[in-house]
Amino acid sequence: MPQNTRPRPICAHCDGFPTVAVTTGHTTPTGKRHTIVADCPACHGTGHVPARTRAHAPVGV
Numbered sequence: 225m226p227q228n229t230r231p232r233p234i235c236a237h238c239d240g241f242p243t244v245a246v247t248t249g250h251t252t253p254t255g256k257r258h259t260i261v262a263d264c265p266a267c268h269g270t271g272h273v274p275a276r277t278r279a280h281a282p283v284g285v
């Protein structure tokens with residue numbers, strides 16, 4: 225049985241990609257796509273969570 229043991233607790237909500245750029249569908253005056261940056265709400269953009277607050281901990285299932 226494979227185990228995904230990692231040295232640091234990666235945020236399970238964003239899988240270690242806490243900040244993403246989302247295109248709005250509009251373009252800026254310079255012709256580039258307009259994007260907004262969104263941080264992961266679970267880890268607040270850090271990509272890591274303390275072990276005791278891990279999002280997908282099996283609790284009472």
Ligand SMILES: [Zn+2]
Nearest residue numbers: 235238264267
């Ligand atoms: Zn996260």
